[in-house]
Ligand SMILES: Nc1ncnc2c1ncn2[C@@H]1O[C@H](COP(=O)(O)OP(=O)(O)OP(=O)(O)O)[C@@H](O)[C@H]1O
């Protein structure tokens with residue numbers, strides 16, 4: 001064995017791409033065969049129990065019988081302490097101290113022990129004997145082999161250790177990566193359990209979550225088994241989990257057979273590790289590992305502190321994902337809540353806007369049901385509206401919208417879809433009612449009368465309880481209203497219509513075609529809507545009452561005016577004044593003339609002066625008396641928002657627009673500067689212009705009013721444009737339109753534009769006409785913002801009752 | 803060239819007063835006692851300005867005003883009435899001025915002067 005060939009072969013073998021253990025065994029076999037050496041053994045050192053464990057030997061028979069040897073046993077103690085290769089010649093005589101080695105080499109004379117060290121860690125020892133004395137060279141050779149083996153094992157263990165770390169890290173990384181996935185948390189838990197099992201060499205990993213915040217994983221239990229199925233529901237495991245919950249700390253069970261926690265049970269595992277998942281200082285789950293898998297370098301079959309560290313960091317991560325999930329859920333819930341809320345608010349806003357503008361009851365009812373049925377609104381298949389008839393003491397069907405059959409529905413919905421109208425457009429349209437009322441459903445609704453005394457009827461019950469109900473033919477809880485039977489609906493809802501606290505009717509909805517369920521949410525929203533609708537209906541009724549009262553008042557007023565006595569009195573006052581003024585004028589006038597003919601200081605002059613003065617006094621008294629009796633108005637210039645005046649004017653014409661089918665468009669500049677003007681005079685201007693436009697568009701058209709900021713004589717001003725599509729003015733007469741009394745209308749006085757012109761002049765403003773004969777006309781009014789700057793000396797101040 | 807002024811009033815005394823006072827101011831004054839007469843005169847003569855009463859029998863001043871303006875849109879008309887209330891009536895806005903009758907004719911004279919000097923000759 002002087003050949004260096006040996007060492008080169010050993011080096012070659014140590015670099016084989018094989019399991020380190022196998023390489024070691026191969027080297028031992030090789031040394032045994034290719035040299036003069038006798039049997040060779042490898043004893044693996046177990047630090048945990050301070051024992052040498054027989055691992056491999058060239059004498060298998062012996063290996064089988066060989067027991068573990070304590071590291072303080074005879075020669076082995078020396079090996080552990082010296083950590084040096086030992087060569088013993090004359091082995092037999094040295095028998096006392098070598099008791100332990102004697103067993104291996106009973107007949108040997110030359111024995112060697114080569115400890116395999118990696119820094120402080122002892123992996124094991126190679127023992128061998130030789131019949132001949134080992135030369136120095138041979139000893140050196142063996143030391144070299146031992147060094148090579150040490151290197152090989154160190155490399156391998158470092159590699160494994162490193163790998164393990166890399167693997168640990170990458171597994172942790174992979175687990176964290178899983179967290180970021182938008183996967184549902186339940187599948188995530190399953191994956192984590194599987195990864196953890198590989199990471200920590202656990203034969204089973206289980207996870208239990210008892211967080212009530214996350215419905216879908218509350219009470220989730222999952223486990224990943226590599227080897228065998230443990231009874232995870234056993235009282236013992238449950239007891240341990242309870243302990244973890246209580247102590248909020250981890251539990252390590254190194255040996256179940258001796259562990260006090262497992263006393264009285266027959267544990268089906270040896271070792272286990274449990275860690276709590278803590279979220280907001282309460283334990284929301286437990287993660288556990290059961291039974292460690294062994295391998296060459298981890299022969300210890302119980303979980304270590306390292307494993308616990310990894311498990312704890314995993315449980316923190318788990319707590320994080322659960323927390324994230326809870327937060328994400330909460331966010332999503334808030335978001336959808338907000339979304340529905342803002343959608344609901346939007347609809348309610350549009351609807352109430354539309355409803356408030358609609359004063360005619362039938363138009364209003366139609367709008368209400370449109371909002372309930374169009375797909376951009378609440379999208380119910382059919383809707384019906386009932387109103388309380390107090391006189392008859394009944395609930396009376398007023399209007400129903402909805403298809404009669406599936407074919408009908410497909411056709412209508414298809415048509416509607418083609419029209420692509422927005423919700424707002426649906427609501428603002430008063431004329432398009434082609435899909436309502438005329439259907440059989442509409443007829444059926446209109447024919448329904450339910451006596452308010454029928455307290456057992458579902459609909460009456462709903463309105464009496466002021467609460468919506470969902471009814472189905474099959475449900476026993478509420479009996480189907482027999483009055484609604486002819487509507488053939490399987491499931492429907494009835495929602496009471498309330499105005500403040502008064503019951504005014506009910507809304508009926510169903511989804512007879514699509515069979516979509518009526519959800520609590522939609523019912524809730526419908527109730528909100530019904531409140532609005534109720535108010536609008538009430539308003540409309542109030543409005544028509546108001547209108548009635550108003551006409552009555554007017555009639556009364558007329559009657560009063562025609563009351564002869566009063567009329568006579570009123571006339572008398574004016575007539576008396578007139579009758580007195582004329583003679584006073586002539587008396588006073590002529591006395592002045594007379595006075596001019598007399599010299600100053602004469603008696604005649606003095607007398608005429610007295611007459612003149614007293615006439616003036618009488619005239620003054622007359623003026624004062626008369627000014628008491630009349631409401632003399634003068635200009636009232638204030639800072640006004642022109643947009644307000646425009647809107648107020650348009651409201652006055654609402655019914656006219658409707659009757660003449662006139663579409664009104666406005667583009668009123670927001671933040672329009674206020675202008676110094678007389679509110680009533682500007683309103684009168686607009687009334688005159690809009691009146692003319694209406695009269696020019698008796699067959700319908702578009703009226704457009706715009707306002708904007710502008711300049712007039714280099715000073716800030718406000719422009720109001722009034723355009724119509726009424727055909728404009730004939731070019732022959734366009735120059736006359738501002739003249740008083742010029743009119744082309746039967747019964748027109750021809751004063752509208754003349755007055756308009758005067759009023760604008762009174763504001764130092766300007767008025768222009770953009771006339772397009774055959775198309776329409778635009779009047780452009782420009783009013784200075786600061787009227788006083790421009791105040792031109794106007795000869796005629798205009799006051800008056802406007 | 804002195805201006806031709808037509809005075810329309812149903813009361814003789816008043817017509818006389820106007821005539822004397824306005825002639826003294828240097829105007830050629832023509833008199834009419836009704837709206838119809840006034841319209842005829844305006845049609846046939848070169849009248850520069852009309853002083854018009856409102857309360858008159860047959861046709862009143864407002865109707866006369868309307869007919870006069872139909873006849874000659876540019877003809878200035880000053881309404882001169884014992885009715886203070888008419889001052890606030892829309893219809894009177896069609897006139898060029900409204901003056902409440904009084905023994906002191908200074909205001910009327912000023913208004914006439916303003917309008918006629920603006921007309922030029
Ligand atoms: N928007 C318009 N489109 C077409 N023609 C118009 C318009 N506005 C005014 N006109 C024409 O100008 C004329 C005068 O209008 P003005 O408002 O002064 O009097 P009127 O409307 O005839 O009577 P009223 O005194 O009742 O207003 C009208 O008769 C009409 O011929």
Ligand SMILES: [Mg+2]
Nearest residue numbers: 691692752753
């Ligand atoms: Mg008009």
Ligand SMILES: [Mg+2]
Nearest residue numbers: 812855857858
């Ligand atoms: Mg008179």
